[in-house]
Amino acid sequence: MKRSYNICCVVVIFAFMLVLMSHGSAAGNCNYMELMVCAGAVTSHQPPSSDCCARVKEQKTCFCGYLQNPTLRQYVTPQDAQRVAKQCGVALPNC
Template sequence: MRTAACTTVFAVVILVLSLTGSQMATAVTCSVTELSPCLPAITSSSPPSGTCCAKLKEQKPCLCGYIKNPSLRSYVTSPNTRKVARACGVPIPQC
């Protein structure tokens, strides 16, 4: 019986460690420069590139931080940025 309990505990520990590792691998570094592939679409009427949309989706958890930053807010909430975000399927959050 004791061996079965140890095996179960070991399996749970391995499961928790593997889940924690996968969450750490998906951590995002918030850097507004990561959105530079979106500049052509934001500053012109061209549609956003696949790279732009991928970066915008990647940086989605960071958008509130950018909006709360007085020097970035007007860029992140501009009509053109909203248009690009909408085309990429990324809602601009209300923070």
């Protein structure tokens, strides 16, 4: 069970990286690698770390592109992204 969970996390993280990488170049300050610290908060509902929250605040302007990407939505739902952002005290923009 733990092994399949770890594999699932790796797949989600890899997919997350690929999708964000494709959008990161469009916006000057979007860097998908900086959001990897949030993977645990997104996939397991654990509270986001202070590092995660700092990255969410920095990437706030990138989220419309991230949330509208159909490939990313297979792995990270808008509800998960909003939940993590809310826990970090960040209001996501209306897209």
